[in-house]
Amino acid sequence: MARSWYAFIPGGDPTDIERYWKVTVKHSCLCGNQICAIYAKGLGVNPDIPLSPNMYKYIKNALITGQLQPETPIDSKKYVYLKFI
Template identity: 80%
Template sequence: MARSWYAFIPGGDPTDIERYWKATIKHSCLCGDRICAVYATGEEINPDPPFSPNMLKYIKDALITGQLQPQFPIGSQKYVYLKHY
């Protein structure tokens, strides 16, 4: 399955795939207090439903820590980015 970047549309549940739209430009997010973008499976306007258990964990961990996820191992592919609003 192909992965794409999906930008989070603020104002809703960050675990709801309907709140993410496929990004057409590269995001400039890193860390913060709100979800910015996720790297998820899908080829349509929204990610493929449902989010995997790992993606849900990464989203929740990102909101708790304010850090890119997964944090470990160092240098691993990051799937969740945040930003300050």
């Protein structure tokens, strides 16, 4: 299954796939206090239901630490980016 970038629309639950919309432009996010974008499985406007257990973990850890996820290993592909609001 293909992965795509999905931008988070603020104001709701960051684990609700309805709060994410597929984007085709490169985001400029890195770290912060709010989810900016996730790299998730999906072909449509929203990510596939349900988000994977790893994605749930990455979102939770990102909100706790304020760091993109996964943090380790350092050179791993990042799936969750944040921004400051």
